[in-house]
Structure formats: structure tokens, C-alpha cells
Amino acid sequence: MTKNITINSILPNIDSPIDYTHEILPKSTNLEYLIDEAIEIEDEKSSLMAVGGGTIIDYVKVISSFSKSDYIAIPTNASHDGFSSPYINFTLREQLLAQSQKKGGKAYTPTSPLAIIGDTTLISKAPPISLSAGVGDILAKRVAVLDWRLAHRLKGSKFDIYAATFAEMTANMVEDEVRSLKKLFFSEQGARVLIKALGSSGVAMCIAGSSRPASGSEHLVSHALDKLTKINNLNLNIAHGHQTGFASILMMYLHGEDWKRTRDLLKEVNAPVTLGELGIDRDLMLNALNEAQKIRPSRYTILSEGLTKSAAENAIEMTGID
Numbered sequence: 001m002t003k004n005i006t007i008n009s010i011l012p013n014i015d016s017p018i019d020y021t022h023e024i025l026p027k028s029t030n031l032e033y034l035i036d037e038a039i040e041i042e043d044e045k046s047s048l049m050a051v052g053g054g055t056i057i058d059y060v061k062v063i064s065s066f067s068k069s070d071y072i073a074i075p076t077n078a079s080h081d082g083f084s085s086p087y088i089n090f091t092l093r094e095q096l097l098a099q100s101q102k103k104g105g106k107a108y109t110p111t112s113p114l115a116i117i118g119d120t121t122l123i124s125k126a127p128p129i130s131l132s133a134g135v136g137d138i139l140a141k142r143v144a145v146l147d148w149r150l151a152h153r154l155k156g157s158k159f160d161i162y163a164a165t166f167a168e169m170t171a172n173m174v175e176d177e178v179r180s181l182k183k184l185f186f187s188e189q190g191a192r193v194l195i196k197a198l199g200s201s202g203v204a205m206c207i208a209g210s211s212r213p214a215s216g217s218e219h220l221v222s223h224a225l226d227k228l229t230k231i232n233n234l235n236l237n238i239a240h241g242h243q244t245g246f247a248s249i250l251m252m253y254l255h256g257e258d259w260k261r262t263r264d265l266l267k268e269v270n271a272p273v274t275l276g277e278l279g280i281d282r283d284l285m286l287n288a289l290n291e292a293q294k295i296r297p298s299r300y301t302i303l304s305e306g307l308t309k310s311a312a313e314n315a316i317e318m319t320g321i322d
């Protein structure tokens with residue numbers, strides 16, 4: 001649906017009126033649609049504004065990359081750091097990779113937002129599940145940095161202490177506020193903390209020049225769950241941040257770190273901490289742990305040397321997530 005509006009009445013100090021087109025993107029968008037959109041605006045010197053959740057903002061990133069236009073991200077919830085990240089979600093990335101290998105296909109260039117506008121009053125009114133998912137996606141940064149340090153020590157991977165510290169700071173900020181605000185976290189105050197933390201996670205990725213500080217083995221488990229859900233036609237619809245937060249309990253355990261702290265913080269915000277609460281069975285989690293090791297072999301993590309089935313079962317038992 002498109003609508004052409006002149007907004008000189010909204011911005012009275014601008015000499016010439018600014019025309020804009022307002023378009024509601026369909027919920028399930030295919031790549032051809034995004035490419036057509038990019039072609040349409042390519043010659044118009046347009047700037048884009050992405051208003052919505054992570055999926056919509058990812059679509060606008062693709063249009064922005066293909067049309068070489070700037071975009072401003074206006075998230076309507078704080079469920080993960082996609083609004084501040086130049087990278088797109090795993091499923092869309094896979095689709096784009098396949099498409100770019102075809103003749104005439106376009107490759108996605110990671111594209112950061114020109115600005116982020118976070119209306120915390122609006123965001124605090126999003127379903128509470130989005131705030132608890134946002135906490136999960138921030139706690140995941142602890143694992144991501146542990147994996148990154150491990151890759152640096154064992155494989156000599158390039159490591160950036162500034163980006164890593166930035167990512168850890170986001171987890172510190174959110175942990176402190178969850179503990180001090182308790183139930184009040186589900187308010188404008190909580191939304192404010194999360195938007196700052198999730199926004200800073202995007203900055204950490206820009207400093208690192210990769211998603212390393214924000215995405216490690218816990219995200220690989222989440223991507224594996226997405227993949228298996230799709231392959232098996234399961235209608236699970238689990239929030240990304242709930243998956244990454246949940247997987248962080250297991251990955252913190254494998255790193256020999258304080259997994260109980262991660263679990264207790266997730267519990268504090270009513271995020272799932274058992275397989276039943278997450279809505280999956282033990283076999284699916286075991287398959288995801290096995291699959292996660294193969295998803296991005298170039299990214300060395302605690303899973304890279306191979307997690308045996310018995311070790312995975314042991315981790316599930318020890319962390320009490322069953």
C-alpha cells in the first residue's frame with residue numbers, strides 16, 4: 001500500500017517540500033519484491049525510514065543496500081539488536097547468498113542505519129515478551145565475547161578489545177537494571193535501558209567490522225533451531241532473543257562460566273529457561289546442538305571441535321533445562 005504525502009507542514013523550516021511515500025511491506029516478503037523496490041527508488045536519491053520490528057528493518061536494509069540509499073531505523077520493539085546491526089537475519093542472509101550466486105544476482109553489503117530513533121514510550125507498550133526477548137539477546141553477548149576470545153587464543157582470529165568491551169558493557173547495563181528494577185523493568189525505564197544496550201551492540205559490530213561481538217555459539221544454536229523448524233515444517237514462532245538467551249545458558253555451561261547467573265536473569269524477566277517453556281522437545285535441542293557446529297564453520301566457537309551427543313545430553317541435564 002503506498003501513499004504520497006508532502007510533509008512541509010510537519011517541517012515548516014524547510015524551504016522546499018519533501019515528498020515521501022509511505023509503504024506497508026507485506027509480512028512475508030520474497031527477494032524479488034525487495035529487488036523491485038530497490039530498482040524503483042535507485043534513481044530517486046531517496047532516503048528510507050524503517051518503522052517496525054526486526055523483519056521489516058531487515059527488509060529495508062536489503063532495499064537500502066541494493067539501491068545505495070541511506071536509512072533511518074525506527075524500531076517499534078526492543079526484542080533484539082537487528083535495528084542497530086548492519087547485518088541481516090540468518091534466513092534472509094541464506095536466501096540472499098543463494099540469490100547472489102545466480103546470474104545477475106546482487107550481493108548484500110552490510111548497511112548500518114544513518115540514525116536510530118527509539119521512542120521508548122511506544123516500545124514499552126509492545127508485548128512484554130519482546131522486552132524479555134531483548135534481555136535474552138543481550139545476555140547472549142557474554143557468550144559471543146567468550147567465543148571470540150577463545151577463537152583469538154586458539155586460532156589467532158583477529159580480536160578487538162574495544163568492540164568486545166563494548167559488547168560486554170551492554171550485558172552489564174542490562175543485568176544491573178534487571179536486578180534493580182525487578183518487575184518495573186517492564187516499563188519505559190526498562191525499554192530505555194534495552195534500546196541503549198541493543199543500539200550499543202550494533203556499534204560494537206561496526207567497530208569490529210563483523211557480528212563477532214554480538215553473535216557466537218549461542219546464535220549458531222538459534223540459527224540451527226530456525227533451520228530445523230523450517231525443514232520440519234514446525235510452527236514454533238519462538239522469539240529470536242528467547243532462543244539466543246536460552247542457548248546462552250548451555251553455552252555458558254560449556255565455557256565453564258556462571259550459567260546460573262544467565263538462567264536467573266532470564267527467569268527474572270519471565271524468559272524461557274526450560275525446554276518446555278521454550279516450546280521444544282529434547283530431541284530437537286539435541287539436533288540443534290549437533291547442527292549448530294556445521295552452520296558457520298569459519299566462525300570458531302566452543303562448539304567448533306565437536307560436541308558429542310553424550311556431552312550435549314550432559315549439558316542439558318546439568319543445567320536443568322529439561
Ligand SMILES: [Zn+2]
Nearest residue numbers: 080081137244
Ligand atoms: Zn541476536
